[in-house]
Amino acid sequence: MIITTISELRNYLHNQRLQGKTVGLVPTMGYLHDGHLSLIRAARKENNVVVVSDFVNPTQFGPNEDFATYPRDIERDAKLATDAGADVIFHPSVEEMYPTDSSTIVEVEGNITKVLCGASRPTHFKGVTTVVSMLFNIVQPDKAYFGQKDAQQAAVLMKMINDLHMNIELITCPIVRESDGLAMSSRNTYLSVEERKQAVVLNQALKAGKDAFEKGEKEASKLVKIISNKINEMPLAEIDYVNILDFPSLAPVSKIEKEVLAAVAVKFGKTRLIDNVIFG
Amino acid sequence: MIITTISELRNYLHNQRLQGKTVGLVPTMGYLHDGHLSLIRAARKENNVVVVSDFVNPTQFGPNEDFATYPRDIERDAKLATDAGADVIFHPSVEEMYPTDSSTIVEVEGNITKVLCGASRPTHFKGVTTVVSMLFNIVQPDKAYFGQKDAQQAAVLMKMINDLHMNIELITCPIVRESDGLAMSSRNTYLSVEERKQAVVLNQALKAGKDAFEKGEKEASKLVKIISNKINEMPLAEIDYVNILDFPSLAPVSKIEKEVLAAVAVKFGKTRLIDNVIFG
Numbered sequence: 001m002i003i004t005t006i007s008e009l010r011n012y013l014h015n016q017r018l019q020g021k022t023v024g025l026v027p028t029m030g031y032l033h034d035g036h037l038s039l040i041r042a043a044r045k046e047n048n049v050v051v052v053s054d055f056v057n058p059t060q061f062g063p064n065e066d067f068a069t070y071p072r073d074i075e076r077d078a079k080l081a082t083d084a085g086a087d088v089i090f091h092p093s094v095e096e097m098y099p100t101d102s103s104t105i106v107e108v109e110g111n112i113t114k115v116l117c118g119a120s121r122p123t124h125f126k127g128v129t130t131v132v133s134m135l136f137n138i139v140q141p142d143k144a145y146f147g148q149k150d151a152q153q154a155a156v157l158m159k160m161i162n163d164l165h166m167n168i169e170l171i172t173c174p175i176v177r178e179s180d181g182l183a184m185s186s187r188n189t190y191l192s193v194e195e196r197k198q199a200v201v202l203n204q205a206l207k208a209g210k211d212a213f214e215k216g217e218k219e220a221s222k223l224v225k226i227i228s229n230k231i232n233e234m235p236l237a238e239i240d241y242v243n244i245l246d247f248p249s250l251a252p253v254s255k256i257e258k259e260v261l262a263a264v265a266v267k268f269g270k271t272r273l274i275d276n277v278i279f280g
Numbered sequence: 281m282i283i284t285t286i287s288e289l290r291n292y293l294h295n296q297r298l299q300g301k302t303v304g305l306v307p308t309m310g311y312l313h314d315g316h317l318s319l320i321r322a323a324r325k326e327n328n329v330v331v332v333s334d335f336v337n338p339t340q341f342g343p344n345e346d347f348a349t350y351p352r353d354i355e356r357d358a359k360l361a362t363d364a365g366a367d368v369i370f371h372p373s374v375e376e377m378y379p380t381d382s383s384t385i386v387e388v389e390g391n392i393t394k395v396l397c398g399a400s401r402p403t404h405f406k407g408v409t410t411v412v413s414m415l416f417n418i419v420q421p422d423k424a425y426f427g428q429k430d431a432q433q434a435a436v437l438m439k440m441i442n443d444l445h446m447n448i449e450l451i452t453c454p455i456v457r458e459s460d461g462l463a464m465s466s467r468n469t470y471l472s473v474e475e476r477k478q479a480v481v482l483n484q485a486l487k488a489g490k491d492a493f494e495k496g497e498k499e500a501s502k503l504v505k506i507i508s509n510k511i512n513e514m515p516l517a518e519i520d521y522v523n524i525l526d527f528p529s530l531a532p533v534s535k536i537e538k539e540v541l542a543a544v545a546v547k548f549g550k551t552r553l554i555d556n557v558i559f560g
Contacts, residue, residue, distance in 0.1 A: 006445055097445075101529075103390040104409070104443035110383040129384070130444075137445045140420075163384035164410075165286055165377075166417045249381075 002078050002089045006138050009090050013049070013139065021048035025141035026086070027132060030054040031071040031186040035176040037084040039145040042173050044085030051139050052086040054078075058094055060127030066270075071189055090139070097134060106133040108156050108163070112250045116152050116263050117274065120240050128153055129160050136168055143169045147176075149183050151261050151276045155248040175275070177203065183275045195268035198234040202264055202275040205230035209244075209262050210279050218256045220244040231266055240265035240272060247278055256280045282358050282369045286418050289370055293329070293419065301328035305421035306366070307412060310334040311351040311466040315456040317364040319425040322453050324365030331419050332366040334358075338374055340407030346550075351469055370419070377414060386413040388436050388443070392530045396432050396543050397554065400520050408433055409440050416448055423449045427456075429463050431541050431556045435528040455555070457483065463555045475548035478514040482544055482555040485510035489524075489542050490559050498536045500524040511546055520545035520552060527558055536560045 003009045013023060024047030026039045036052075043050045054077050061067035078089045106129045107113070113125040136144065146154045154172045161168055176184045181203035182196075191199055209227040217223055228242045246253050247261040263276040283289045293303060304327030306319045312334075323330045334357050341347035358369045386409045387393070393405040416424065426434045434452045441448055456464050461483035462476075471479055489507040497503055508522045526533050527541040543556040 010447065099442075101390075102443045103392075104386065104388045104440045106384065106386050106413075106444070108384045110381075112383075133386075134445050137447060140447070160384050162379075163382045164386070164417055165414050167290065167420070 016049045022142045023049045025139045025144045026052045029056045030077050032077045032080045033184045035184040040084040043145050050086045051088045052081045053090040057131040106130045149175045190271040198236050201234045206277045220253045238267040296329045302422045303329045305419045305424045306332045309336045310357050312357045312360045313464040315464040320364040323425050330366045331368045332361045333370040337411040386410045429455045470551040478516050481514045486557045500533045518547040
């Protein structure tokens, strides 16, 4: 069932809750792939009602980013989501979420939103935390599901939930990959045949970094070098960042003594891909 | 009953809600006066459970303001609130609300938080919207009660609720005044005998402005002049602002054709008092 208005979704959920049902939310920007479907399946197992939001959120795109061209296919999404166990696909218009005079934001300040994607996309996480707050307020889920592929997003949202004392359990699900190891992403559809071939290097480079760590290299800077060198072997790859940070605080790390996030962002032509691994 | 931790309050409210009870929230900074008590009585009439928060919120005070000296008396507050109908007084520590690494904010951007008190207290409303969001997340009230005395605060919170799609009804209650017309405020305790005497001018000046409007003066600038002149008759009064704005948008107004807010902030020594009236 596709619902497009906040009031209709609220009415539906109110009735469900009167029956004592729990609600799981899977926020997405649509154009669903197996990564999203793994989140929906996880939500299906743990909740009585599963809501999948399908909304390309304009405020998390920068002025020169791909908001207009981001792939959209609500009919296909609705079928895939329903087959994976969704009860409701919430697909609001931009005007429904952001009426003309909308001007309230939710922002996680500090280092955690300034590193990694926050450095190259300075307004991105403010858009994410604002829209996810809205979705939390509308759906009031017991649990919300996000992919580990967007590791920084998960860390930022966890901080938002803790700092603002939101009564919601955030659940992070593992990265789902293509058979050659490329992390699934709606943006993979942008890649040319040759770019698609070379894009496998993100996963390979992170693996090389993790292998080196497991063989004894504990210096973050040396591991960053190993990962970067591997990515640079691909002629079409242009590194945005390669970094290793404490997880989930995303504070700087020099010698690795506890859990860290190794994260990369790499451009192939106009397409920017991210991937990451946690180890330590 | 005084509750000091978020988890204890959540447990209590969870049990109440399982019994189908509605919850009203009255957010205060304590040192309760009849204005607060009128909010608690209103909440008592309309909800099964009434929570009064009693928390002097550091983030809504500027660096040179009166956070340290703001009057506090939790035992007296608990008795007054309970007598007025409160079931719970929520009195958390600063550390309970803002753990050391807390860095998430909720902010209403734009003109509405930049005029009036937002001009003289540039970080004030960011602190208010952040702490009220926290309280809303903790209590998840059906209705929340605020005083018309803080008219801009009510307008800002109404915008926050609408913009972020919070499922909460905001209720604004009339200003409660001393017998000579001074609006009740915890800060009135700061006034010397002579300042207290002269402070009645805020209400008198606003009345003079409203009278002039009702007698036909529709120019906002002329009414501002009338109000300012009246305040300036008091030797100890130092005007922070006198302004007339559209309500509740707080957009500028020249000729009054619909509802407006006439608002004043006046300093007596170190004590800054506010008052307002809505007309038109």
